[in-house]
Amino acid sequence: MLEDMVIDGLDxxxxxxxxxxxxxxxxxxxxxxxxxxxxxxxxLLSPRVFGLxxxxxxxxxxxxxxxxxxxxxxxxxxxxxxxVAEAGREWVLAIAERHAAEAAGRPAGDDQPMxxxxxxxxxxxxxxxxxxxxxxxxxxPLRTRSTVLTRISGTPRLPPVDAATxxxxxxxxxxxxxxxxxxxxxxxxxxxTTATIQAVERRNWTRGVVGLVAAVVLLVAVGFAVxxxxxxxxxxxxxxxxxxxQDAPDSQTATEELTDGGxxxxxxxxxxxxxxxxxxxxxxxxxxxxxxxxxxxxGDEIPAGTFRAGADGAATVLxxxxxxxxxxxxxxxxxxxxxxxxxxxxxxxxxxxxD
Numbered sequence: 386m387l388e389d390m391v392i393d394g395l396d397x398x399x400x401x402x403x404x405x406x407x408x409x410x411x412x413x414x415x416x417x418x419x420x421x422x423x424x425x426x427x428x429l430l431s432p433r434v435f436g437l438x439x440x441x442x443x444x445x446x447x448x449x450x451x452x453x454x455x456x457x458x459x460x461x462x463x464x465x466x467x468x469v470a471e472a473g474r475e476w477v478l479a480i481a482e483r484h485a486a487e488a489a490g491r492p493a494g495d496d497q498p499m500x501x502x503x504x505x506x507x508x509x510x511x512x513x514x515x516x517x518x519x520x521x522x523x524x525x526p527l528r529t530r531s532t533v534l535t536r537i538s539g540t541p542r543l544p545p546v547d548a549a550t551x552x553x554x555x556x557x558x559x560x561x562x563x564x565x566x567x568x569x570x571x572x573x574x575x576x577x578t579t580a581t582i583q584a585v586e587r588r589n590w591t592r593g594v595v596g597l598v599a600a601v602v603l604l605v606a607v608g609f610a611v612x613x614x615x616x617x618x619x620x621x622x623x624x625x626x627x628x629x630x631q632d633a634p635d636s637q638t639a640t641e642e643l644t645d646g647g648x649x650x651x652x653x654x655x656x657x658x659x660x661x662x663x664x665x666x667x668x669x670x671x672x673x674x675x676x677x678x679x680x681x682x683x684g685d686e687i688p689a690g691t692f693r694a695g696a697d698g699a700a701t702v703l704x705x706x707x708x709x710x711x712x713x714x715x716x717x718x719x720x721x722x723x724x725x726x727x728x729x730x731x732x733x734x735x736x737x738x739x740d
Contacts (some may be wrong), residue, residue: 394482408473409582415463423537427530428581430474431456434481439523440483451488452525453533455481460537467468527581530614623703627661630654637641643667643716644734647698651714651737660708660739662716663701667694673721678704679714679729688715689725711740 391548403725404439409428414422458480459571466476595605620628622720633654640650647666670676689704702716717731719725724730 388630395722406473408477409466409468409471410473412459412466412476413468415460416466420460420534423456424530424534426459426477427456427533430477432524433474434523435525436475436523437478437481437525438485440521441482441489443488444701448523449525449529451481451484452529456533457536457540458484460540463671477631482618492603505609527584532582534558558711560656575633595623604709607731621701623661623701626657626659626703627652627663628659630657630659633657639736639737639739643736648733649716649737653708653737655710655740658707660704660714661701662714662737663699664694664705664716664735667698668698668718668719669698675721675723676700677717677719677729677731678702679717680704680706680708681715682709682711686715686729688723688727691719708739713738714739 408426411422411426431452435448435452436453438455439445443451455477459477462480466473472729535583582713630652633656635656636652636654637649638652640648642648643664643666645666645668647664647668649662649664652661652663667676675691675693677691680687680689690702690707691701692702694700703715714737715729715732715733716735719731721731
């Protein structure tokens with residue numbers, strides 16, 4: 386079943402009767418001072434007019450200025466439109482062609498034979514530009530619509546003149562108004578079309594998504610930074626001391642094998658005065674036993690802390706007390722809690738000289 390269609394401002398009824406010139410009807414309403422009709426006309430033809438302007442060699446910035454001028458011109462001269470002799474769309478495009486030609490710096494009549502000739506029922510002429518060149522559409526920026534409607538609110542419309550005078554002027558050429566013409570009263574801008582509202586909503590939705598993504602990225606970055614800082618601040622004492630020793634310019638290390646086949650490495654730095662022992666392959670011991678470190682100094686055994694190894698037989702231990710030059714680090718196995726008399730009683734399983 387055929388439905389009514391709107392093609393280039395013409396309503397094509399489903400019963401194939403004569404099309405209705407919707408653009409022409411809007412021009413007659415504009416001529417009577419209905420500013421909402423101009424807003425509707427802009428929504429209907431601005432993509433076609435903007436495409437024609439850009440096709441004439443203007444850039445988008447210049448094209449926007451010309452587009453504004455075209456619809457302001459339509460507002461001031463709509464009274465000259467003759468619905469019997471002219472098609473509304475072609476009348477508007479004639480104005481657009483003249484403004485585009487003037488802005489491009491060439492004679493306004495170069496491409497106007499088609500625009501001037503296209504009255505109702507007329508056939509295209511041989512010198513007319515290809516239809517696809519004249520009908521290419523370019524969507525103008527949303528701000529241009531508001532600018533046009535703001536400008537016409539303070540722009541006077543030209544009053545009607547006698548038919549003989551109007552017939553002498555070619556389409557799209559403005560007539561100079563008498564000095565007595567008053568400006569139109571201000572008006573409230575008509576509500577934007579559905580297409581305009583949808584375009585704004587899509588733009589706002591896109592901005593919202595971009596903002597949300599940026600916020601998520603920022604939160605992830607901040608969370609990672611906080612976690613990293615927290616991990617650094619809450620490092621175990623032995624890890625922090627080992628890092629301090631390794632960063633010192635006089636850092637030294639020494640490794641010795643355990644009696645049971647493992648190994649122990651001592652890290653120290655005279656400028657730091659502390660020592661850390663890293664051990665691997667420590668022997669398994671009962672729960673009532675513990676490993677104890679000692680500093681052997683001038684024949685004396687100075688307790689330096691007890692510890693237990695992990696399930697894998699590894700341990701990193703910060704020695705208690707300050708390491709002196711020439712000390713030997715000794716590891717023994719003692720009763721839980723350490724040697725009861727404060728002197729090593731168990732077997733020495735490793736000795737690491739630091740001199």
